[in-house]
Amino acid sequence: xDRFKIHGGKKLQGSVEISGSKNAALPILVATLLTDETCxxxxxxxxxxxRTTLKILEYxxxxxxxxxxxxxxxxxxxxxxxxPYELVKQMRASFWxxxxxxxxxxxxxxxxPGGCAIGVRPVDIHLKGFEKLGATCETKAGNVIISAQKxxxxxxxxxxxxxxxxxxxxxxxxxxxxxxxxxxxxxxxEVDDVIAFLNKMGAAIYTDDxxxxxxxxxxxxxxxxxxxxxDRIETGxxxxxxxxxxxxxxxxxxxxEHNSILLDDLQEAGFTLTITDDSVRVHPYxxxxxxxxxxxxxxxxxxxxxxxxxxxxxxxxxxxxxIDEDIFENRFMHAPELVRMGADxxxxxxxxxxxxVKKLSAAHVQSSDLRGGFALxxxxxxxxxxxxxxxxxxxxxxxxxxEQKLTALGADIVRFNPDKxxx
Ligand code: UD1
Numbered sequence: 467x468d469r470f471k472i473h474g475g476k477k478l479q480g481s482v483e484i485s486g487s488k489n490a491a492l493p494i495l496v497a498t499l500l501t502d503e504t505c506x507x508x509x510x511x512x513x514x515x516x517r518t519t520l521k522i523l524e525y526x527x528x529x530x531x532x533x534x535x536x537x538x539x540x541x542x543x544x545x546x547x548x549x550p551y552e553l554v555k556q557m558r559a560s561f562w563x564x565x566x567x568x569x570x571x572x573x574x575x576x577x578x579p580g581g582c583a584i585g586v587r588p589v590d591i592h593l594k595g596f597e598k599l600g601a602t603c604e605t606k607a608g609n610v611i612i613s614a615q616k617x618x619x620x621x622x623x624x625x626x627x628x629x630x631x632x633x634x635x636x637x638x639x640x641x642x643x644x645x646x647x648x649x650x651x652x653x654x655x656e657v658d659d660v661i662a663f664l665n666k667m668g669a670a671i672y673t674d675d676x677x678x679x680x681x682x683x684x685x686x687x688x689x690x691x692x693x694x695x696x697d698r699i700e701t702g703x704x705x706x707x708x709x710x711x712x713x714x715x716x717x718x719x720x721x722x723e724h725n726s727i728l729l730d731d732l733q734e735a736g737f738t739l740t741i742t743d744d745s746v747r748v749h750p751y752x753x754x755x756x757x758x759x760x761x762x763x764x765x766x767x768x769x770x771x772x773x774x775x776x777x778x779x780x781x782x783x784x785x786x787x788x789i790d791e792d793i794f795e796n797r798f799m800h801a802p803e804l805v806r807m808g809a810d811x812x813x814x815x816x817x818x819x820x821x822x823v824k825k826l827s828a829a830h831v832q833s834s835d836l837r838g839g840f841a842l843x844x845x846x847x848x849x850x851x852x853x854x855x856x857x858x859x860x861x862x863x864x865x866x867x868x869e870q871k872l873t874a875l876g877a878d879i880v881r882f883n884p885d886k887x888x889x
Pocket of ligand 1: 490770
């Protein structure tokens, strides 16, 4: 299994181009199941989760071509309406094919996604929504079978603004003629990008003055071409890595307003930023990093996906910072690894108290999820000496060309596989 070896202590310097958003690309790829016509998607990041999604589309019967970040998806005979566990267990977001398959075939059979490292992650909000639209959901031998004689438009109030459930129900409602209204929906930029794509496919979706999503369902959806929005989590990750190494980095081709809270917090912590319409420059800063209190929340709140890299920054603050993880119940697995690198962190339930230390020390650490893995890489970049980060496959799920991008910023990071003796 691949590992990173990092010689830390170098300030990141230069500029970095942000890739297309993983979390927008995945549901947009899935949305192509709503049509037999050709869809062309640009700026699709070459990531493990994207490749898994393409495999899923191929399994279901699509023909997929992926070249230079552009995916062309065409019909290749009739579609299947079920997925094997092998594909679902690789990526929880596989469950999102349920909405398009249900609406097209009135039946979808998908293995229930199990727990994952960051929590239980149930799909009850998705299923309740499908039931409101007229489906019945039953679980048999680990599979959920969702079926309907007829689907009808409905008013659905989500008990929590789940990103995945909002997207799944949106896709499902697109092919139910009539008006479906979704209330208490996720407002993440990735949801907006999915809506933009669905509207290009012929859907009629808008947000009303109460913030509800109104979907005027169609009889048929068409092929469309779309460029995926910039990845705000990758953007935030590079901004935080630049800050933590006290570097001077311009993050380009991003949408700074998607990271408003993070940028405000960083400035409050002491950093100077220059923000344009599509770039953020982190200026060199050697002063104290102010300890702040942040609490993760649905967008536009502090992104749970940036909580781990933020924690790495706060390990170097002055005083004691507090992080309240309110979205996932078990998202501090990076904390004990950061402690092994000299950080002072105490966690209790959903709260982490991070007391700043003068410096981090290099260590052999293990990533156990995607964003936590990046937080460890960031810590390795800050710590003097040689850090080894194991289980890079978690990080490969969500950061395109990470070591190349970091190397171009002056970092000393290499990938190696001890099992292959290639180092
Ligand atoms: C998406 C993102 C993930 C991000 C998360 C929250 C993708 C591929 N992943 O995940 O990176 O961390 O949003 O911003 O886009 N929940 C339920 N029942 C449900 C659905 C969700 O209880 O039916 C709970 C989850 O367990 C979690 C919370 O709601 O505690 C948020 O989950 P959700 O917004 O659905 O996250 P995902 O869409 O899975």
